[in-house]
Amino acid sequence: MDLLIGLGVGLVLGLALGMLLVQARAASAAATAAALRDQVEVLRAQQQAGARADGEESLVLQALAPVNETLRTMQKTVSDLEQQRHAQHGQLAEQLRHTQATAERSREAAEALASAMSNNAVRGVWGETQLRTLVESAGLLHRVDFDTQATITAESGRRRPDMVLRLPGGKSMAVDAKVPLTAFLESASATGAERDRLLAEHARAVRAHVDALAAKQYWTGLDTSPEFTIAFIPSEPVLAAALEQDPSLLDHAFARRIVLASPVSLWAVIKTVALTWQQQALSDDARQLLVLGKELYGRLALLGERADTLRRSLSRTVESYNAFAGTLESRVLVTARKLDALDESTVIGTPGMVEVEPKALAQPELAPEVEPLTR
Incomplete structure (x- = not known):
């Protein structure tokens, strides 16, 4: 009996628990369904908002399409400019290297020239070469219009001027191509007071050269020659530097019958001589x-x-x-026609x-x- 009562009570309790469980599950399902519905609504709202955003973004993109195209063009231009800059940078670097190498070669050549010019014999040959090139460019002919290293007998003794120019009318004129260059070449690498001292020394050397050349009196050994000698200075800066340091140098030279001539002034004189020869x-x-x-x-x-x-x-x-x-x-034919025996076909x-x-x-x-x- 107690067993039956226990079974009945257990059955009732089980049914009650089952109903409670079913109710709990139903409530949970309802809550889940409500939550799902809420999530669906949220997703639908998000979808609609996304659609609206996409539409607005599409409109913005359409409005910004020209700007986008301009930006792409600018980006391509910037890229091209960057490539050109790299190429130009490489070319500039190559040119700088080439310029540096050229400057180095020029420096070496200048040093070699300065070293060579320190020799008096080399300076003399250089001056004579410059002088001969100048007169030939003006149209004079060697051994016709001028002679080099011709020996003459002047009042100061036997002399050998660097060149004797032949003038129309049997006249002639002596030209000397030697010039002091030691102090001038040294001044090129000096600065300040040392440079001024060397240039002053150069001017004194040119003045001494004028005095030595005047003492030779080349014109006394030439037939019908102007009473002066041309002192050819093969470089314009060399003569300009001496005149700048000693403004009275020209008057000093003229007083001693020496004419200081640079390539420009001497070319004008020689061209005049060539024209005179043409007129002659x-x-x-x-x-x-x-x-x-x-x-x-x-x-x-x-x-x-x-x-x-x-x-x-x-x-x-x-x-x-x-x-x-x-x-x-x-006379003759009249008598000849009287010859009856003469054949008429042979009558003259x-x-x-x-x-x-x-x-x-x-x-x-x-x-x-x-x-x-x-x-």
């Missing part, structure tokens, strides 16, 4: 042409005389022929008369009155 050549040609014209005129006169003599000879020949024809016709025909007279020369140069010139 033209004058000689004109004079020769005049002589030939007079000679030709005289010979034409002689030819006219000979032609008139020939005309008179032809006239005498025509007269002789006409006399012969008249005698044959009026009647000769014709020559009526053409030789034309006389009418020009006064060819007239017989012109006094004949013996050639």
Whole structure:
């Protein structure tokens, strides 16, 4: 009995628990369904908001499309400029290296030149070469218009100027191409007071060179020469530096019959000499042409005389022929026709008369009155 009561109580409790469980599950399901519905609503709202955002973004993108295209173009331009900058940077670096190498070679060449110019013999050859190049560029010919290293006898003794320019009319002029350069070359690498001291020393060296050149008196050993000597300074800066340090240097040189000439001024002088030679050549040609014209005129006169003599000879020949024809016709043929036994086919025909007279020369140069010139 107690067992049955226990089973009944357990059954009732189980049913109650089952109903409670079912109710709890139903409540949980309802809550889950409500939560799901809320989530669906949230998702739908998010979807709608996303759709609206996408639409607005699409409109913004459409509005910004030109800007986007411009930005892409600018990006491409910037990229191209960057590439060009890299290329130009490489070219500039190469040019800088080339310039540096060239400057280094120039420095070495300058040092070598300065070292060579420290030798007096080298300086002399350099000056003579510059002088000869200058006169040849002006149109003068070696051994025709000028001589180099010609030995002359001056009042100061036997001398050998670097060049003797030949002038029209048998005149000549001496040119010296030596120049002091030691102090000037040293001043190129000096600065400040040391440079000023070297330039002052250079001016004194040029003045001493003028005095030494004046003592040689080259003009006394040349025939019909201007009484001065040209001191050729092969470089404009060399002469300019000396004149800047010693403004009275030109007057000092002129007083001693020395003309300081740079390449520019000497070229002008030599070009004038070349032009004078050309004018002299033209004058000689004109004079020769005049002589030939007079000679030709005289010979034409002689030819006219000979032609008139020939005309008179032809006239005498025509007269002789006409006399012969008249005698044959009026004397010989008359007697010949009387020969009855003569075959008529062999009778000599009647000769014709020559009526053409030789034309006389009418020009006064060819007239017989012109006094004949013996050639």
